[in-house]
Amino acid sequence: MIMGEFKQRRQKLIGMMNEGSMAILPAAPENPRDLHYPYHQDSHFYYLTGFPEPEALAVIVPHREQGQYILFCREKDKEKETWNGKRAGLEGACETYNADDAFPITQIDDIMPGIMESCSCLYYPMGYYQAFDEKITGWINQLRYRAGKGVVAPHKMVYLDFVLEEMRLRKTEAEVEELRASAKIIINAHKRAMRFCKPGLYEYELEAEIVHELLRNGCRSAAFPTIVAGGKNACTLHYIENNEVLNDGELVLIDAGAELNHYASDVSRTFPINGRFTRQQKTIYELVLKAQRAALNQIYPGKKWNEPYQAAIKVITQGLIELGILVGKMDKLIEEEAYKRFYMHRVGHWLGMDVHDGGNYKVDDVWRDLEPGMVMTVEPGIYIPAAIDIPEEWWNIGIRIEDDVLITEGGHEVLTADLPNTVAEIEALMVNG
Template identity: 55%
Template sequence: MITTKEFTRRRKHLMQDMGNDSIAILPTAVEQVRNRDVNFIFRPDSDFLYLTGFWEPEAVLVLIPGRKHGEYVLFCREKDETQEIWHGRRAGQEGVLEKFAADDSFPISDIDEILPGLMENKTRVFYTMGIHADFDQRLTGWVNQLKQKVRMGVNAPGEFVALDHALHEMRLFKSASEIKMMKKAASVSCLGHERLMKICQPGLYEYQLEAEFIHHCMFNACREQAYPSIVGGGENGCILHYTENNMPLKAGDLVLIDAGGEYQGYASDITRTYPVNGRFSTEQKALYELVLEAQLAAIEMVYPGSHWNAPHEAAVKVITRGLVKLGLLKGRVDKLIKEEAYKPFYMHRTGHWLGLDVHDVGDYKIDNEWRMLEPGMVLTIEPGIYTGDNRKIAKKWRNIGIRIEDDVRVTRTGYEVLTARAAKTVDDIEALMASGKALVETPRLIVKKAAIKKTIKRTPAKRTVAVKKKAKVPSSKKKVVRKKR
């Protein structure tokens, strides 16, 4: 759980970067209609969530460095007995002060009358245009409203600054509390992937494995998925963002599953690939072990002072060399890499930042140079090989899609694989799948059986395996309210 003190520190840090005579305005996400009068389950904007911890819709965060009556203002919905009976509890103005450490709170219905006054005589507005078109127009209207008061001695802000630049740099470096959240999401998701290995068999549909994974995550407190699950059997595994998940699984095919649960807003992102019938064929095994070798080489390049592209370069080198050895590419490895001859088989990058968003925020380059990795960053490492219906290779190699993905934290001395618990060697996968017949079907018992969690930590000197016990899973108009001073 992220404490109110940590949220306060985040806001203070951001306001230090903003400087005086500034105001930051950040609305949360807008509720989205699923169909007719039914909305999708609401999820706050990640930047808004990072600074407030507030999960209700119809809210706007305002930060005003040096404001006499309090720097942190939150507009939100008022308490409403009737609406709360139908749709759930609201914090209201009092709740926002008590539980979310706001200095002032105003009803969201009064924002058009109150927010322009908060913007008076400010030089800069920190805000990110282009995300919420309707709010962009309202903000422009408020500025124009202030400009009309110039003869009254009121100055309107003359400069707009992108809020996301400084904020996203903050989000890139995870605190200990954030890492704890991400480890929870990773642990639950790892066990979910292993459960799928145990129950996988020919005849099941892709969506049935997806359903089992979602059930496992929800049963273990990850109530939302970090992204739509990819469950691709056979040739579907060669579609990078395949989400139809509606085909039957066939003996002799591989199934690629890219799925991760979200815990209190924090994402996990894991991919595992394995044979539907429990045994790799000769060709499947050769390509799988090549991808695994590339992934392990890439992970070894995760440490402070290594640059962002180093893991990708390592993976590309291993994959290109391996494809030559298998006869799927011909020529000198260095030349093939320079010409990007590997791209018909490996066309994506080796990873991305991970955090409140599955493709998390943060620059990959600084001054046009790959940025250096630093402690507190979390990234994915996910090389793959996808042969598809490539008529230039022998039929035995076609329609094989393989990706192996783990979540890796940069530590002070190296790295920590947050998702090491999920089996990924050929022997471990085949053994786990063979044990599926003995699986206890009751989800509660599965949780009890999985009492040990492993994380791999790496230092320049050696690799160690840390084993620790898994944590138990926890079952009025213009109304202004201020803290007493």
């Protein structure tokens, strides 16, 4: 993503800030135990700066004469670079990452109180990093101690994370392109797992196929721990052990996502381990697919966030009644939430730089309107446990179908539409490659 995109975001934030305000945003701390793993920058910090390194601090001070955007970061150190790779340094902070001014991170305690002393309102994500919260409190206390000498200490705080979550909720075209690229990679990863799958493999062998495809396409890590759940494990929503044998005649549910350039995809597919759905598996699968299509039909600008969920609930409840798995009248069962025994999660979540991206689902206690540029998952599911009051033919069938969806001016675009999702498409891919 070009640096101009980050500058536009900072300018947008500046336009929202009150006079006499400033924003402070720390980078994610580096964990010494994880030095052999890719460092993951704080999403809010990266959203505004594009700066990938730890031990950094972004400061935005509207109308500051020497420059509105200040970046504190590590200085160049050739010896440490030999061990840990190149650093941007102060020169790189300005030339590469477009900071107006840059200072060594080691000098924040000397410099920051002076920058803050004319600030009346502080935008800051309190509660994310305790060590830095204590620094902020210490600087404010220093200024309060000097208040009698004409120094102004911040007396109002705005939670910067709430502001940034609302900004991040509506994606720019540049962000959409990143999400499309991430979606393309996870599509190919799912296809690879489907082609590779056969009875007798272990769940982790399918996970290895997913990870291989991510790495070979530039994703240093998955967007979240990959779930490969065979048979009854598919009825456990957060199963991540991935260590059991895939049995002939059963289904496997894979929930996986790629993270590319800080943008995530999140896709689930369920398919037969031997390449052919049984009659019962096909019946439940097609019911879930019908529910997903009903939800998608409710996704366009002006619709409320909850309407796709309500559409999916109706389809699933009616279908389970017709199969004899639920007994009663649909309206009453929906009112009693009887469907939650078999469909216990929402229809989706916001998607972006984080797999569960920030942003409220309600505004003033009312489900928010869907708007162009928002991106969400659509993932209905049915999970039928073994139980004495359920016919045995349905036991341990767990199915989820999840796609990534962009809301557009005219409706929506399924970013992961190229991944097979019908019974015929999945069987053809698994049998014929």
